[in-house]
Amino acid sequence: MKNAKLSEAKNAKNDEFYTQYEDIQREVNAYLEYDPNVFRGKTVLLPCDDPEWSNFTRFFAQNFENFGLKKLISTSFAYESKNFKGAYQLSFFEEEAPQFDESKTKTHGKIFTLTRDSNKSGVIDIDDLEWQYLEGDGDFRSDEVKALRDEADIIITNPPFSLYREFIDWIFEKEKKFIIIGNKNSVTFKEVFPLIMQNKMWSGKTGWGGGMWFETKNPDDVDKVIDGVNMKNVSSVWFSNLEHGKRHEPLQLMTMADNLKFSKHKEIKEYGYQKYDNYDAIEVPFTDAIPSDYNGVMGVPISFLEKYCPEQFEILGTSDNGIIPDEYKTTFGLTQKFVDDYYRAGGKGAYQEGNPTAGLYKKGVATMIYKRIFIRKRAQK
Numbered sequence: 272m273k274n275a276k277l278s279e280a281k282n283a284k285n286d287e288f289y290t291q292y293e294d295i296q297r298e299v300n301a302y303l304e305y306d307p308n309v310f311r312g313k314t315v316l317l318p319c320d321d322p323e324w325s326n327f328t329r330f331f332a333q334n335f336e337n338f339g340l341k342k343l344i345s346t347s348f349a350y351e352s353k354n355f356k357g358a359y360q361l362s363f364f365e366e367e368a369p370q371f372d373e374s375k376t377k378t379h380g381k382i383f384t385l386t387r388d389s390n391k392s393g394v395i396d397i398d399d400l401e402w403q404y405l406e407g408d409g410d411f412r413s414d415e416v417k418a419l420r421d422e423a424d425i426i427i428t429n430p431p432f433s434l435y436r437e438f439i440d441w442i443f444e445k446e447k448k449f450i451i452i453g454n455k456n457s458v459t460f461k462e463v464f465p466l467i468m469q470n471k472m473w474s475g476k477t478g479w480g481g482g483m484w485f486e487t488k489n490p491d492d493v494d495k496v497i498d499g500v501n502m503k504n505v506s507s508v509w510f511s512n513l514e515h516g517k518r519h520e521p522l523q524l525m526t527m528a529d530n531l532k533f534s535k536h537k538e539i540k541e542y543g544y545q546k547y548d549n550y551d552a553i554e555v556p557f558t559d560a561i562p563s564d565y566n567g568v569m570g571v572p573i574s575f576l577e578k579y580c581p582e583q584f585e586i587l588g589t590s591d592n593g594i595i596p597d598e599y600k601t602t603f604g605l606t607q608k609f610v611d612d613y614y615r616a617g618g619k620g621a622y623q624e625g626n627p628t629a630g631l632y633k634k635g636v637a638t639m640i641y642k643r644i645f646i647r648k649r650a651q652k
């Protein structure tokens with residue numbers, strides 16, 4: 272617990288994680304499979320980027336013609352404004368460019384645009400990017416980057432973790448289409464969950480399970496070195512409001528009776544589906560153990576969102592941040608005795624307001640369940 276808190280704090284100070292080319296390609300393919308023309312004639316904005324280090328600009332520039340883009344815009348954030356700076360390095364874009372300006376290079380963001388075959392090579396690609404300094408540092412909250420947002424049809428990036436909530440607000444101010452990367456735990460933020468409940472934002476196709484690997488610029492925050500590159504594993508996934516096919520594939524599930532007999536999870540076979548003390552719902556600790564024939568409310572892990580098909584289930588709320596209508600809460604609440612028993616029996620982890628609890632769950636020990644999403648099966652038409 273302490274370690275998790277510590278690394279959270281460290282991550283908050285380090286926004287310099289760079290997404291791998293293959294991860295971008297794999298995710299973007301999901302939208303193209305659903306609609307091959309998803310980017311055709313569109314203006315795509317890649318904010319919080321840096322073509323020097325980022326694969327987003329490279330990927331979309333290389334696929335400019337293939338995707339039929341109208342315009343690609345990418346903006347970078349000034350070196351002096353970054354919360355983790357590292358050693359300053361003049362970008363290769365600036366090195367030989369006539370517009371290089373020593374007085375701006377560290378303090379100004381840059382804008383890169385791609386619309387035409389500027390070098391007359393016969394193809395539109397990354398070598399045709401044209402750039403200039405922005406008026407300010409490239410902060411996505413600045414008026415000049417907001418104007419680019421307003422111009423764009425689709426916004427795609429891995430935004431700074433430390434400003435994730437603000438970034439979501441920024442996108443929804445204009446209800447733009449987007450594909451972004453966010454932390455798994457961000458789904459229950461009070462700024463985010465209502466959007467998921469209302470199907471205004473959903474999980475992308477890839478990234479769940481095992482977290483994503485990013486290139487990190489902070490040498491003190493490295494999990495693994497691969498081919499000389501410092502890599503960091505972060506529990507991030509993709510989110511979007513663009514359609515992809517996986518979202519409409521219902522989960523194949525067993526009935527409650529079959530789960531109790533045949534589930535691969537011994538917890539289900541041993542303890543069954545327990546009713547919570549403080550919510551009018553049953554605990555389903557694994558997405559693949561959701562009983563197909565249960566019509567009441569169920570508490571499921573947040574990783575359920577990877578498999579969420581809106582035609583199959585409706586999302587009613589989450590135990591985090593009190594985002595659940597009162598009608599699903601029971602009057603029992605959490606008694607002091609329950610909490611005392613829990614710790615006396617050797618339970619670990621701090622009690623968090625709202626977490627569901629399920630009586631005597633594992634080995635006779637009262638259990639405080641980690642955050643849950645509450646769902647209910649939709650009536651079949």
Ligand SMILES: C[S@@+](CC[C@H](N)C(=O)[O-])C[C@H]1O[C@@H](n2cnc3c(N)ncnc32)[C@H](O)[C@@H]1O
Nearest residue numbers: 286288289290319320325348410411429430431
């Ligand atoms: C997680 S990194 C991702 C970089 C790139 N989009 C990628 O995925 O490879 C976030 C980037 O946002 C930049 N950044 C931090 N605060 C920002 C702000 N207020 N406005 C714009 N960019 C910001 C950071 O310097 C960093 O380059």
